[in-house]
Amino acid sequence: MTRLFNFSSLKPHKKHLLAFTYCLAALSPSAFADVLVDINIDKPEHHLSTISITFDPSDRQQMQLQLPVWRTGRYEILNLANGIRALSVTDSEGQHLTWSKSAKDTWLIEDVANKSVTVSYQLYANQLGKRTRHIDDSHAFLDASAVVMYSDETRDEQHSISLNVPEGWRSVSGLAFGENEHQFIAPNYDVLVDSPIETGELKHHEFxxxxxxxxxxxxxxxxxxxxxxxxxxxxxxxxxxxxxxxxxxxxxxxxxxxxxxxxxxxxxxxxxxxxxxxxxxxxxxxxxxxxxxxxxxxxxxWNVKQYRPEGLVPYNYQAENYSNLLWLSEGSTSYFQNQLLVRADIMTVPEYLKRVSKRVNGFMRKPGRDSQSVAQTSFDKWIDEGGDYGKNHSVNIYSEGYLVSWLLDFAIIEDTKGKKSYRDVHNALSKDFALPKSFNEQDVLTILRDVTGKSYESWWQENVHGTPQPDFDKLLAKAGLKITYGKNEKVNAWTGISTKPTPGGLTVTAVEKNSPAWQSGFTTDDIIVAVDGLRMADKDLNKRLKNFAPEQTIHVSFFRRDQLMHKNITLGALPEGTLSIKLVEKPSRKQKQFFKAWTGMKFPKA
Structure with a gap:
């Protein structure tokens, strides 16, 4: 059976040549493999393997090898070269070649003209949570960006990857198979680093x-x-x-x-x-x-792997790749994910609305929504702070990118009377800007004009480069929905403080900007030990606050820098019930039509 490569990330001048090369390589994968990669998982219980990479001769005098400093799908500089030791370089005669390290991720090899070059090194792989490389006695997960060095001169060349694994292991990858079940072929390095390999004791299904x-x-x-x-x-x-x-x-x-x-x-x-x-x-x-x-x-x-913004095409593996459209890449993906489950009859409409409710509640409780736009957080993703500061002064490409995608979808549906949606924008991006092309903001605005027949320039400035202030009641009403906090309309006393138990009290982990506690001057790492003169015996501050009502003032004793301090907090109020989105009882025909244009589903019966 012939297995096809995806050529979407190839550079234009190589695309047709490599397509022809693959047709031949399908019959004999190793015949045209310019870069041979051998991965010997020889000490899995110690997270170790030996990597050998052989490059064909060329006329260059010096070879520069690099290991990426980040991996695709995670916009963060990582220490991927930190697991490499015992590097050696030889030619086809077994003679050692001189090499030196010029940067944390760069190796220079001298006197390589007209010589086949083999680079070997020990790899320590114990970064499971980063999804880069992990080896133990039951499996190996290998993302090539954290495993296989590359040269700019051979980045476009075919790579053949051969695995030597313990007996009984199964190897899988999105790459095409080579001559056996533990060999894979990548038409170039870009495809290789975007096609991880999993090998080990696996439960495996094909369909x-x-x-x-x-x-x-x-x-x-x-x-x-x-x-x-x-x-x-x-x-x-x-x-x-x-x-x-x-x-x-x-x-x-x-x-x-x-x-x-x-x-x-x-x-x-x-x-x-x-x-x-x-x-x-x-x-x-x-x-x-x-x-x-x-x-x-x-x-x-599709969204990222078939079309992606300027700044990320082609990938620069040795530095940050900046774009102010990462919200479209990630947030729009988050926006579509559950819609597909509803359409597939996997997730019910109430279950879908429950997840939309969480998005609305999260946005309403994020003070940073007034401090940063989705364009800004896209560009700054590489230095994302997170934590208390991030929540109070930032947004992120996922949650607020979801919100802006939602607002855009509803605007398109309304402007086209339900004939078009945000889905049409992504289909146009896929058709008109498939890799190796890339798109920018003006390209998206042009598509929006083509889809709706109107300009979205002012909308874009307000919601993408500005900080959107949606009226959720008005927004949801378009689709026959409403916000409710349940039958119980009671409110609870609220400080805006999040805590965790600590010996002798509660350590403050976050203080919501502009909340009562924020206004009183509380900050992270304060240790609350008493309220109104009574020791903080409860492990939950909210439980203690049930003894008070909104607008009451409480006296809080706490330690800061090991000094006992005291401050007053005038309590605010939060609804006791959980925010949820429900169907209106008697939707209009227009609301039903809008709901179907949005979700693809008929408006559910009560």
Whole structure:
């Protein structure tokens, strides 16, 4: 069976040549492999492997090798070269060549003209949570950006990756297979670093949907049900046409780590890696969370892996790649992920609205929404602070990117009377700006004009470069929805402080900007020991606050820099119930039509 490569990240002048090369290489994968990579997992119990990379002769006098300083899907500088030791360089005769290290991620090899060069080094792989490289006695997860060095001169050349693994291990990847089950072929380095390899003691399933091949590979024990995962992933992968005109792959691999401690996921060109707590699959909410993550990464197969903003094309692996459109890459993906689950009849409409409710509540409780735009947070993603400061003074490309995508979707639906939506914008990006092209803000604005027939310049300035102030009641009413806090309209006393138990009191972990505690001058790391002169015996400050009412003033004793201090807080109020979004009882025909244009589903019956 012929396995196809995805050529989306190839440079234009190489694309047709490599397509021809692959047709021949499908018959004999090693015949045209210009870069040979051998990965010998010889000491898995110590997280060690030996990497050998052989480069064909060239006329250059010096070779510069590098290891990326970040990996795709994670916009953060990482220390990926820190696990490399015992490097040696030889030619085809076994003679050692002189090398030196010029930077943390760069090696220079001398006198290489007309010589085959083999670079070997020991690799320590124990970065499971970063989804870069991890080896133990049961598996190895290998993202090439943290494993395989490259040269600019050979970045476009075919790479053949051969694994030497313990007996009984299975190897999977979105890459094409080579001559055996532990060999893979990448048409170039860019495809290699975007196609991780999982090998080990795996639970493995193969299935076909609409002529395309899929694999599910699970490492680790947990409370998941494999058959349920396969059943629902089959439903999910059929939803591509809800947004895009075609599929960008013939084969796709879902890799799942059921583990302890590590969590998160990363999209790749032809696969995804999803990490979850081994016991976070069984309950309905946990299982939907897993499928929501799978859907997020599936959306990325188009949004980012087939079209992405200027600044990220082509990838510069040795430095930050700046863009003010990362909110569109990540936030829009978050926005679409659960819509696909609803369309696939995996998630119910009430379950979908519950998740929208969390987004609304999160935005309303994030003071940073007035301090930073989604364009600014996109550009600054590489220096994202997070924590208390981030919540009070920043937004992020995921949650606020979701919000702006939602606002844009509703604006398009309204302006076109339900004939078009934000989905049409992404389909146009996929068709008109497929890699190796890239798009910028003006390109998106042009598409918006084409889709709606009107200018979105002022909308863009207000919501992308400004700080949006949505009227959620008015927004939701368009689709026949409303916000409610339940039948209980009671309010509770509120300080704006988050705490964690500590010996002798409660340590302040966050103070919401402009909250009562903020106005009183409380800050992180204060240790609250008493309220109104009584020791803080409760491990939960909110439980203690049930003894007070909004607008009352409490006297708080606390330690700061080991000094006992006292401050008063005049309590604020928060609704006792949980914010939720519900269907209106008697929706109009217009509201029903809007709801269907938004979700693709008929307005549910009461």
């Amino acid at each position: 076909t949907v609409d002529g395309r091949e899929y694999e599910l590979a699970i490492w680790g024990e947990g409370n998941y049900v494999e058959q349920d995962m396969v059943r629902d992933l089959k439903k999910l992968v059929q939803q591509g046409p809800a947004i895009w005109s075609d599929y960008p792959y013939e084969r796709y691999v879902f890799m799942v780590h059921a583990t302890s401690g590590a969590r998160g996921a990363t999209e790749h060109l032809n696969s995804t890696i999803i990490q979850r707590n081994r016991y976070a699959f069984n309950s309905r909410d946990d299982y939907l969370s897993f499928l929501s993550t799978a859907s997020h990464e599936f959306v990325h197969t």
